[in-house]
Amino acid sequence: MxxxxxSRLSYLTTGIIKENPTLILMIGLCPTLATTTSARDALGMSxxxxxxxxxxxxxxxxxxxxxQPSIRIPIFIIIISTFVTIIDYAxxxxxxxxxxVLGVFVPLIVVNCIILGRAEAFAYNxxxxxxxxxxxxxxxxxxxxxxxxxxxxxxxxxxxxxxxxVTPAWYRSAPMLFMIFPPGAFFLIGxxxxxxxxxxxxxx
Amino acid sequence: MNSRTWMVVSLLITCLVAGFxxxxxxxxxxxxxxxxxxxxxxxxxxxxxxxAQSFKEITKDSLWYGLNQSGAKTGIVIxxxxxxxxxxxxxxxxxxxxxxxxxxxxxxxxxxLKETPGLGLKATEDWFARxxxxxxSAIALKQEGGTIDAISGATITSRAVARGVAQAISKYSExxxx
Amino acid sequence: MNEDEIKVKAEVEVKANVxxxxxxxxxxxxxxxxxxxxxxxxTRSPATVSRIMWLVVFALLPALGGSVWFFGPRSLLLVAxxxxxxxxxxxxxxxxxxxxxxxxxGSAVITGLLxxxxxxxxxxxxxxxxxxxxxTIVVKQFFxxxxxxxxNPALAARAFLMVSWPTYMTTLWLKPHxxxxxxxxxxxxxxxxxxxxxxxxxxxxxMNLSELLRQANSLAELKRLxxxxxxxxxxxxxxxxxxxxxxxxxxxxVVDWRIPAAYIGTVIVLALVLPGSHLMPWFHVFSGGIILxxxxxxxxxxxxxxxxxxxxxxxxxxxxxxxLIRLYGGYPEGCSYSILLMNVATPLIxxxxxxxxxxxxxxRQVAA
Numbered sequence: 132m133x134x135x136x137x138s139r140l141s142y143l144t145t146g147i148i149k150e151n152p153t154l155i156l157m158i159g160l161c162p163t164l165a166t167t168t169s170a171r172d173a174l175g176m177s178x179x180x181x182x183x184x185x186x187x188x189x190x191x192x193x194x195x196x197x198x199q200p201s202i203r204i205p206i207f208i209i210i211i212s213t214f215v216t217i218i219d220y221a222x223x224x225x226x227x228x229x230x231x232v233l234g235v236f237v238p239l240i241v242v243n244c245i246i247l248g249r250a251e252a253f254a255y256n257x258x259x260x261x262x263x264x265x266x267x268x269x270x271x272x273x274x275x276x277x278x279x280x281x282x283x284x285x286x287x288x289x290x291x292x293x294x295x296x297v298t299p300a301w302y303r304s305a306p307m308l309f310m311i312f313p314p315g316a317f318f319l320i321g322x323x324x325x326x327x328x329x330x331x332x333x334x335x
Numbered sequence: 336m337n338s339r340t341w342m343v344v345s346l347l348i349t350c351l352v353a354g355f356x357x358x359x360x361x362x363x364x365x366x367x368x369x370x371x372x373x374x375x376x377x378x379x380x381x382x383x384x385x386x387a388q389s390f391k392e393i394t395k396d397s398l399w400y401g402l403n404q405s406g407a408k409t410g411i412v413i414x415x416x417x418x419x420x421x422x423x424x425x426x427x428x429x430x431x432x433x434x435x436x437x438x439x440x441x442x443x444x445x446x447x448l449k450e451t452p453g454l455g456l457k458a459t460e461d462w463f464a465r466x467x468x469x470x471x472s473a474i475a476l477k478q479e480g481g482t483i484d485a486i487s488g489a490t491i492t493s494r495a496v497a498r499g500v501a502q503a504i505s506k507y508s509e510x511x512x513x
Numbered sequence: 514m515n516e517d518e519i520k521v522k523a524e525v526e527v528k529a530n531v532x533x534x535x536x537x538x539x540x541x542x543x544x545x546x547x548x549x550x551x552x553x554x555x556t557r558s559p560a561t562v563s564r565i566m567w568l569v570v571f572a573l574l575p576a577l578g579g580s581v582w583f584f585g586p587r588s589l590l591l592v593a594x595x596x597x598x599x600x601x602x603x604x605x606x607x608x609x610x611x612x613x614x615x616x617x618x619g620s621a622v623i624t625g626l627l628x629x630x631x632x633x634x635x636x637x638x639x640x641x642x643x644x645x646x647x648x649t650i651v652v653k654q655f656f657x658x659x660x661x662x663x664x665n666p667a668l669a670a671r672a673f674l675m676v677s678w679p680t681y682m683t684t685l686w687l688k689p690h691x692x693x694x695x696x697x698x699x700x701x702x703x704x705x706x707x708x709x710x711x712x713x714x715x716x717x718x719x720m721n722l723s724e725l726l727r728q729a730n731s732l733a734e735l736k737r738l739x740x741x742x743x744x745x746x747x748x749x750x751x752x753x754x755x756x757x758x759x760x761x762x763x764x765x766x767v768v769d770w771r772i773p774a775a776y777i778g779t780v781i782v783l784a785l786v787l788p789g790s791h792l793m794p795w796f797h798v799f800s801g802g803i804i805l806x807x808x809x810x811x812x813x814x815x816x817x818x819x820x821x822x823x824x825x826x827x828x829x830x831x832x833x834x835x836x837l838i839r840l841y842g843g844y845p846e847g848c849s850y851s852i853l854l855m856n857v858a859t860p861l862i863x864x865x866x867x868x869x870x871x872x873x874x875x876x877r878q879v880a881a
Binding site: 197198199201202205206209210212213216217220221223224225227228231232288308311312 | 338341342345346349350353356357360361364367368371372375444445446452453
Binding site: 305306307308309312314318321322325 | 643651655673676677678679680681
């Protein structure tokens with residue numbers, strides 16, 4: 132039996148739903164739970180992480196022939212942390228209000244499992260363009276989940292989505308604050324995970 | 336080049352490239368970052384002391400003189416913080432030359448406030464801060480003999496704000512002479 | 514008896530067990546019935562679960578009567594809404610998840626009752642409904658239904674309402690029939706529990722702190738707290754009526770005495786020894802939700818340990834956390850959180866206190 136090479140397109144799409152890093156592989160949960168208290172913060176976090184993920188994937192794939200297996204992890208970390216520091220400075224300079232909210236979570240992108248995971252599992256043994264697609268796909272999957280969680284939590288806890296008022300005034304005078312607290316994040320991701328499993332089971 | 340040497344050299348090269356790239360980005364963004372910090376402070380100061388055109392920092396991060404166009408003092412802004420429920424509750428108090436409160440701003444969560452949403456966080460709402468405007472002494476909650484209505488369910492935070500304001504007033508009255 | 518006979522018997526038993534395990538309702542019954550009689554976990558009739566549940570419901574009724582007397586018909590309305598929506602949401606969720614709806618097994622009724630008992634009597638009418646939805650759908654049915662929930666549904670719903678609408682849950686007290694909110698004539702704006710930490714703030718102008726504390730520790734206050742004409746959550750104020758029901762359950766051995774005894778005992782000891790405790794032990798025991806929590810919620814079969822030793826540990830833990838929250842925490846009442854935290858620790862406690870098979874060597878003995 133010959134294994135067919137997966138198509139280019141599938142590199143892009145698997146990361147979005149089928150192997151969604153957070154919802155299916157259950158990695159990178161720390162920023163997912165901590166930064167999704169509003170849709171805007173969630174989008175900011177996923178944009179920052181996506182920047183790092185795509186660029187580190189591309190760069191690691193570019194230089195992979197020169198990296199000896201025994202020291203690959205230190206080199207991955209140096210490359211990743213360089214991009215993280217760059218995004219950290221950039222946010223401070225151009226998006227200070229977002230930076231104040233994301234705070235410690237930006238430096239923590241360095242140890243985001245998704246980024247090191249993709250470097251190790253994909254970029255280290257695939258070409259530059261494929262790695263770019265993989266990074267993009269995983270970024271989209273991560274962004275999708277974070278924005279969904281951020282929107283749902285903001286909707287319940289503040290009655291708004293991306294700061295836009297979407298609920299009547301009586302709701303906003305006493306919203307369900309539970310969702311802005313950590314337990315709300317845990318329950319929500321549990322429910323989303325259950326939905327995904329249900330969809331998978333229904334598909335067979 | 337044998338593999339052991341290459342291991343060292345490749346790591347060295349990676350570090351060098353990363354170091355230079357970061358130095359470059361740092362130099363590029365540094366002035367901008369500092370400008371952002373100054374802007375943020377000035378806009379917060381402007382909110383509590385509207386009569387001032389510019390601000391002069393007297394004590395780092397805790398006392399500013401507000402100056403008008405001709406450079407004369409119009410008032411002062413004091414930053415103080417007393418312990419609330421989740422941590423310190425930073426407040427910016429604007430005082431005119433007579434020592435009356437003209438503006439009060441409780442820090443937002445993004446500026447380091449750690450109070451509970453729905454309870455202590457209501458201290459950032461307008462109605463609460465407005466109660467302080469015009470007062471010059473005896474800043475305390477109603478249940479402690481003052482005039483300030485506490486936020487319902489959040490006495491600890493309300494008290495931290497009131498005491499922060501009271502502390503600011505008592506401590507810096509000597510700066511108010513024109 | 515020859516060996517073959519024994520073997521056949523063993524096989525029959527194994528088969529019976531497998532059958533039990535494959536049908537969830539029966540296996541939960543088996544679990545539950547262990548508490549009723551201290552016999553082996555053999556199959557009982559399906560009526561047993563319901564019987565226990567309805568007995569608990571019955572035991573909770575005196576307190577409901579008291580609540581209506583003290584806080585007026587509004588508490589009956591809140592209880593009715595809470596119970597009805599618990600049954601409704603429970604059955605709907607069971608249907609949605611492909612289980613057989615069991616609206617009248619009594620468990621949803623208990624959840625609804627306990628949830629309402631844990632609400633201030635002045636809360637808006639939608640709160641018990643939202644709380645019941647959270648308790649039955651999210652906490653109970655999401656985790657597998659009756660017998661599988663990892664924390665007490667009613668208490669989880671209380672915690673959920675507490676973080677979501679903290680103002681409503683901490684301010685909407687009603688003045689009880691025949692007494693001021695705090696039980697003290699001098700203090701009208703707070704529940705008795707507020708005296709634990711905030712006594713200094715509540716001192717009226719014509720009185721000093723020691724005078725106020727003396728009143729709080731007086732026999733008149735004890736009588737009010739015991740009978741229940743003080744402010745507080747809907748069903749928790751009358752220690753007397755709760756104890757009537759609790760005694761009934763303990764005598765019928767529906768609930769084990771160990772958890773309440775350990776819980777209340779710990780509270781008494783800590784009230785005596787902890788620094789910062791100005792009030793008498795009985796003040797702590799009879800104010801707030803300790804009686805309700807210790808007898809009716811901490812003893813929940815599903816979320817408390819099954820071993821005798823484990824139950825003592827569980828009760829002591831509840832008492833410890835309750836008193837730490839009351840004396841040093843940010844909330845006036847720590848009863849619900851203490852039980853929830855110990856619920857989460859229950860599997861661990863059960864593991865630590867697992868009894869040894871008769872005749873088996875302990876690790877230490879083996880090593881020696």
